[in-house]
Amino acid sequence: MATPKLARLPSIRDRVEDTLSAHRNELVSLLSRYVAQGKGILQPHTLLDEIDHVFPDDEAKEMLSSGPFGEVIKSAQEAIILPPFVAIAVRPRPGVWEYVRVNVFELSVEQLTVSEYLGFKEALVNEQAQDRFVLELDFEPFNASFPRPNRSSSIGNGVQFLNRHLSSSMFRNKDCLEPLLDFLRAHKYKGRGLMLNDRIQSISRLQSALAKAEDYLSKLPPETPYSDSEYVLQGMGFERGWGDTVERVLEMIHLLLDILQAPDPSTLETFLGRIPMVFNVVILSPHGYFGQANVLGLPDTGGQVVYILDQVRALEKEMLSRIQKQGLDVTPKILIVTRLIPDAKGTTCNQRLERVSGTEHTHILRVPFRSEKGILRKWISRFDVWPYLETFAEFHHVCTTIVFSNLHLSQAAFSITAMLPAIGCCSPSLRDFVNSALTLHLLSWPANPCLLPLFVVPLHLSDVASEIAAELQALPDFIIGNYSDGNLVASLLAYKMGVTQCTIAHALEKTKYPDSDIYWEKFDEKYHFSCQFTADLIAMNNADFIITSTYQEIAGTKNTVGQYESHTAFTLPGLYRVVHGIDVFDPKFNIVSPGADMSIYFPYSEKKKRLTALHDSIEKLLYDPEQNDEHIGMLNDRSKPIIFSMARLDRVKNITGLVELYAKNDKLRELVNLVVVAGYIDVKKSKDREEISEIEKMHDLIKNYSLHGQFRWIAAQTNRARNGELYRYIADTRGVFVQPAFYEAFGLTVVEAMTCGLPTFATCHGGPAEIIEHGISGFHIDPYHPDQAASLMVDFFQQSKEDPSHWKKISDGGLQRIYERYTWKIYSERLMTLAGVYGFWKYVSKLERRETRRYLEMFYILKFRDLVKSVPIASDDPH
Known part of the structure; x- marks a missing residue:
C-alpha cells in the first residue's frame, strides 16, 4: 500500500x-x-x-x-x-x-506581501509617491516567542489557552513552578505580607509546608475561623489570604497541591483567580459628561457611561465577596476617573468626587483638562481631546504668584484656598499645604508677621496620577481603560506604575468610517483619526489583556472583518504603514459580555416589581397631544402595538433609517405605531455635528411622509428607572424593540430590552448578531436592506396578531438567552479571574513585554506626540 x-x-x-x-x-x-x-x-x-x-x-x-x-x-x-x-x-x-x-x-x-499590498494601495492617494523609506509599524517580532492559538474558534478565549500553556509548561518542566512560588511570596497589601512568608524558600519546602498545614487543618471543624489558626499557620510559612474558614483554606491548599503535582488548566485558573490581588481598581473614561443623573443623551454620553456604572456596582460586590472569603480585613476601592467640566450644564460633572449610588467604596473622581491657556471649562467632542490627555494623565509643577497688599494671615489663607478650584487644584489636602506654607513664610518674615505684602505659592497642579495616589493612599492594583482616550491614559498610567492593564474599546472608530485610514486626510480636520488610530494601536499593544463583548468585535464573521482585526494591517499614507498592528489570535483577547442592571431592567411579567407610579408620566410621553421640545408627533390609534427604539441620534445609530423604513412600508404603518427616543428635537439645542444633520433629516421625514398620527419622537431620556418601565410598557402593548444601527459593537439597549421581555429586532452588523439567536430569541435585520427588515417585522406582527403565543415565544426566548449569557454577576466573576491570571502572566513574562513597551514608548514620543500638535486647542469664551 x-x-x-x-x-x-x-x-x-x-x-x-x-x-x-x-x-x-x-x-x-x-x-x-x-x-x-x-x-x-x-x-x-x-x-x-x-x-x-x-x-x-x-x-x-x-x-x-x-x-x-x-x-x-x-x-x-x-x-x-x-x-x-x-x-x-x-x-x-x-x-x-x-x-x-x-x-x-x-x-x-x-x-x-502585506507591505507591498499597502504600498500599492497608497498609490490611490498619491501615485507619484515613491519614497522607499516609509515608517512601518510591526509588532510581530516582539510576539514571536509568545504562545498563541491558531484556530479561529480559539479567538476570544485567551485565558483558556494561556492556562493550558502555563499548566503544560509546569507539567513538563518543574522549574517553571518557581515563578509561582516567587509570585506568592511577593504578595503584599500596604506592606503586610499575604499568602507566604520568608520561611518558605523553595518548592520542596512549599510542598512540605502544605502537607503539614493540610494535616493540621483537617482535624478542625470546617467552619473554624482562620484567625483561630493564624499563629500556627504563620509558623509554617503561611500568611493571610488563603481563606476565612478552615474549609476554604483547605480548598486553596488542595488546589495548590494539585498544581504542584500535576497542573491542569482548570485548577490553575481557579487557584490564580482566588489569590488576593485586586483591592484598588481605577477605571478611565475621560470624554463626555460622566455622571449619574441628567447626562444620558448629552453629546458623547450614552452606553459607555451606563456600562461603567453597572460594571462598578457588580465589581464592588464581587470584590467584597472575594475579600471576605479570602479572610482579609481590607476595604476595596474603585475610582472612575473622568474629566471635570466646570461648565457642567446642570450635571454633577463639575464636582471633584462623587460616590456612585448603590455602592459603598466606589467614587467618580474628576480631574480637569488643562493646556497652557489654563483649565478648559466647556465640553469638547471626543474627537478633540488628544492635546489634553498627556497632562491629564501626568502631573506638572506650576509656580503661582499671588500678590497681597497688607493682608492678614487669616485673610491670605482664605483667599488662596478659595481660588484653588478655579486654577484646578481640587484636592482638599492642598488647604493643609497652603496653611503650612504660610506658617513657614511667617517664620522668615522679619516685619509684622501677620501682614503679607507679597506671597509666592509653589503649587503642584494635580492630575490623574497624583489624584489617584491621594485618594487610594496606594498604587492601584488594576487599571481598566475605556474607549480610545481612556485606553491611552490607562496605558500611560499602567506603564508608569507597573500595574496590570485591561483595555475595553467599546467602539473602534476605524470600522465605523469606511476608508478612514487610506483617506485619513479627508477626515482629519473634523475627526483627527490620525491621532485616534495611533492611540488605539498603542493602547491595544500595551494592554495586558483586552476584553470585548463579542467575538465579532475581535475577528468579525466569516464574511466581515472584526473591529480589532481591521487594525492588523492598514496604512495612513504620508504618516506610517502598519504591517502587523495587532494579532487577533493573541491570547490577550477575551470575550466577557456585560448585562443589564436587573434592579432596573426586569421582565414585564413581574407585576409586583412594576413601577406603576410612573405610568402616568410614560403615557404623557407617548400620547400627550402637546407638541414641544420633549415630544412631537401623535399616535391616534392607541390599540396598536408599538415599534420602539432608543439611541443617540447619530449617523451610525441609524434612527432616521428606521423612521424611513417604517414610513415607506404601508402595511407596517397599518399594523403598528412607531416611537423613537433620540437626541434633541430642536436643532438649536445641539452642538454635535452629526446630531444636527440627523435632527434635520428626522424633521424632513416626518413632513415628507405625513407621519403625524402614527409616529412619536421623544427627546433623549435620562431617567433610567423610567426607561426600564418604558420597555415594559411597550411590552404591554405587545410591541417590539428595534436596534437599526449600521454597526453596533455590542448592543446594551438590546440586552436591556430582552431583559424586560421585549421581543427585539437588531442589526446583524456587530454584537447583536451574537446576542440574538435569529428566530429563537429575537431577529437579525440588515440596515443596508431596509425593505427586507420591514417585511420581517410585518410578518412578525401579522403572525402575532393571528397567534398571540408567537409574541410570547420570542419574548421568553430572549429572557432565557439573557439569563444564560448576559448578566453582570457572570461578568464581574470573570473579570476578577482574568485580573488574577493575567497578573500572574505579567509577572512571569515581564522581561519579554519590556521590549514591546520600549518600542511603544518610542512610537508614542516620535509619532503620536507630533500628531497631537495638529489638533487645535479648544478655547472657552472670553468670560
Whole structure:
C-alpha cells in the first residue's frame, strides 16, 4: 500500500493562475469590468455583483463561482484598482490574510506581501509617491516567542489557552513552578505580607509546608475561623489570604497541591483567580459628561457611561465577596476617573468626587483638562481631546504668584484656598499645604508677621496620577481603560506604575468610517483619526489583556472583518504603514459580555416589581397631544402595538433609517405605531455635528411622509428607572424593540430590552448578531436592506396578531438567552479571574513585554506626540 503524501495547499496566486488557464475569456471579462470602473476601492458586494453581469448564463456563473477563483472572490474584502492592475485582499478565514495582484493587460499574477499590498494601495492617494523609506509599524517580532492559538474558534478565549500553556509548561518542566512560588511570596497589601512568608524558600519546602498545614487543618471543624489558626499557620510559612474558614483554606491548599503535582488548566485558573490581588481598581473614561443623573443623551454620553456604572456596582460586590472569603480585613476601592467640566450644564460633572449610588467604596473622581491657556471649562467632542490627555494623565509643577497688599494671615489663607478650584487644584489636602506654607513664610518674615505684602505659592497642579495616589493612599492594583482616550491614559498610567492593564474599546472608530485610514486626510480636520488610530494601536499593544463583548468585535464573521482585526494591517499614507498592528489570535483577547442592571431592567411579567407610579408620566410621553421640545408627533390609534427604539441620534445609530423604513412600508404603518427616543428635537439645542444633520433629516421625514398620527419622537431620556418601565410598557402593548444601527459593537439597549421581555429586532452588523439567536430569541435585520427588515417585522406582527403565543415565544426566548449569557454577576466573576491570571502572566513574562513597551514608548514620543500638535486647542469664551 502506498504511503499517503501531504499535499501543499494551493496559494492564492496558484488558484488565480489555474482559473486563468481554465477560464481565460471569462476571467478577462470579469477583471476588465473591475478595471473599467477606474482607480478606487471595490467592496465585496461589488466584486460579487459583477459576476452576475459577466455571466448571464447560470451554468457558467456557477462554474466560475464554485471554482478556485470563485473562492478567492467570495473571501475578498476589497480590491484596489489602479489600471491595468487589480490587487485583492483575501481573507480565507478570520485573522488570516493573503494578497494577490493581477495585471489584466498582460494576464500576469503575483503574490504580494502585506507591505507591498499597502504600498500599492497608497498609490490611490498619491501615485507619484515613491519614497522607499516609509515608517512601518510591526509588532510581530516582539510576539514571536509568545504562545498563541491558531484556530479561529480559539479567538476570544485567551485565558483558556494561556492556562493550558502555563499548566503544560509546569507539567513538563518543574522549574517553571518557581515563578509561582516567587509570585506568592511577593504578595503584599500596604506592606503586610499575604499568602507566604520568608520561611518558605523553595518548592520542596512549599510542598512540605502544605502537607503539614493540610494535616493540621483537617482535624478542625470546617467552619473554624482562620484567625483561630493564624499563629500556627504563620509558623509554617503561611500568611493571610488563603481563606476565612478552615474549609476554604483547605480548598486553596488542595488546589495548590494539585498544581504542584500535576497542573491542569482548570485548577490553575481557579487557584490564580482566588489569590488576593485586586483591592484598588481605577477605571478611565475621560470624554463626555460622566455622571449619574441628567447626562444620558448629552453629546458623547450614552452606553459607555451606563456600562461603567453597572460594571462598578457588580465589581464592588464581587470584590467584597472575594475579600471576605479570602479572610482579609481590607476595604476595596474603585475610582472612575473622568474629566471635570466646570461648565457642567446642570450635571454633577463639575464636582471633584462623587460616590456612585448603590455602592459603598466606589467614587467618580474628576480631574480637569488643562493646556497652557489654563483649565478648559466647556465640553469638547471626543474627537478633540488628544492635546489634553498627556497632562491629564501626568502631573506638572506650576509656580503661582499671588500678590497681597497688607493682608492678614487669616485673610491670605482664605483667599488662596478659595481660588484653588478655579486654577484646578481640587484636592482638599492642598488647604493643609497652603496653611503650612504660610506658617513657614511667617517664620522668615522679619516685619509684622501677620501682614503679607507679597506671597509666592509653589503649587503642584494635580492630575490623574497624583489624584489617584491621594485618594487610594496606594498604587492601584488594576487599571481598566475605556474607549480610545481612556485606553491611552490607562496605558500611560499602567506603564508608569507597573500595574496590570485591561483595555475595553467599546467602539473602534476605524470600522465605523469606511476608508478612514487610506483617506485619513479627508477626515482629519473634523475627526483627527490620525491621532485616534495611533492611540488605539498603542493602547491595544500595551494592554495586558483586552476584553470585548463579542467575538465579532475581535475577528468579525466569516464574511466581515472584526473591529480589532481591521487594525492588523492598514496604512495612513504620508504618516506610517502598519504591517502587523495587532494579532487577533493573541491570547490577550477575551470575550466577557456585560448585562443589564436587573434592579432596573426586569421582565414585564413581574407585576409586583412594576413601577406603576410612573405610568402616568410614560403615557404623557407617548400620547400627550402637546407638541414641544420633549415630544412631537401623535399616535391616534392607541390599540396598536408599538415599534420602539432608543439611541443617540447619530449617523451610525441609524434612527432616521428606521423612521424611513417604517414610513415607506404601508402595511407596517397599518399594523403598528412607531416611537423613537433620540437626541434633541430642536436643532438649536445641539452642538454635535452629526446630531444636527440627523435632527434635520428626522424633521424632513416626518413632513415628507405625513407621519403625524402614527409616529412619536421623544427627546433623549435620562431617567433610567423610567426607561426600564418604558420597555415594559411597550411590552404591554405587545410591541417590539428595534436596534437599526449600521454597526453596533455590542448592543446594551438590546440586552436591556430582552431583559424586560421585549421581543427585539437588531442589526446583524456587530454584537447583536451574537446576542440574538435569529428566530429563537429575537431577529437579525440588515440596515443596508431596509425593505427586507420591514417585511420581517410585518410578518412578525401579522403572525402575532393571528397567534398571540408567537409574541410570547420570542419574548421568553430572549429572557432565557439573557439569563444564560448576559448578566453582570457572570461578568464581574470573570473579570476578577482574568485580573488574577493575567497578573500572574505579567509577572512571569515581564522581561519579554519590556521590549514591546520600549518600542511603544518610542512610537508614542516620535509619532503620536507630533500628531497631537495638529489638533487645535479648544478655547472657552472670553468670560
